[in-house]
Amino acid sequence: MNSVAFYLFGLPIRWYGILIALGIVCAVILACFNAKFRGLKKDDIFELLLWLLPPAIIGARLYYLIFNNGPWGWESFAIWSGGLAVYGAILGGAVGAVLYCYFRKKNFFAVADIAVPSVILGQAIGRIGCYFSGCCYGVETTNPSLQVFPISVIINGEWHLATFFYESALCFIACIVLTVLLRKVNIKGVSFCGYMILYGIIRAIMEGLRDDDAALFIGSMKVSQLLSIILIIAGAALLAYLIYAHIKKSQFVVVKSETSQSSTQQIENEIDLKISEKQNNQEKEIENKQEKNTKEIKANDIELQNKTELKNYSEIQEKDTQSVEKDEPKIDENETETNKSENILIENENSITENNSNSESTIIEVADGVKAKNKKNTKK
16 A cells, blocks of 8 residues: 555645544544533633644654654654554544643543544544554454455555554544533533543554554553553543542432521522512512602693683683774764654654643634634624
């Protein structure tokens, strides 16, 4: 298998580096989705990445150089030629996470819970790069039934167990388990402990299947296998402690709740009493306001009625004044006519009086004439 994917400006771009980069990208995306389950933001994830990558790369290289006894000198910086160890990257990344939490005042277990599903996802993708680089393979398979891809792969003309594929598949499964733990369990640190236990088990099994020539040793024991056992024990112990602390905290909360129940009830009663008093005061204020408003409305109605009556009275007076002003000429005319009638009556009375006087004079004259005729007749 050719380890070089392509050349860029004459520089070989290897499959291992491409898959490592792809693993980092996928890890960051997953962490962004999981961040909210421990109170982090997406910006925190990108900043955390800057704190993790440099020490992780340094740790991966130092781990390889220390347990592989070199190469030293300028060649120790040639990471593009290979020579990176996963456990070294994990230890270096853990140091970066501790520094990030210290300077940014974050809870380490909360940050670790977010990080570990992404870390093991990156390991699952990056481990496939070992197939292209021809490293981290298993023991030689002599059984023809096992000499089938992807159970086994050919390395240097021989069939070997494809332990990198096994580890990759198990890491994908562990990623799912850790993500579920993160989202379902609210105890901080549980996912982190789960990673220590699960990856410790996976790596311990894989180290037992790996070819001795592809492994790092400390004495007669494989370094990674020893670290895996330590990781399992530490993870189990820390998980037990976190669960115990959570239970004690829950019991303390329950006891405290029971002891303070009476005082809490008393406080609640006092609060209820104050609330009821406040409500009564508010109701009285509302009633007073309503009564005051009612009085104001009545006073306004009376004032409005008085104004209306006054206005009507003014209008009536104004109309009477106008009618009087209109009738005054007629009265003057009537008085004039009355005066004329009185004058006519006086004239008539005068004429009647004159007529009466004339009539009396005529009657007297006639009477005197009759008397004279009678006297004449008597003399005859």
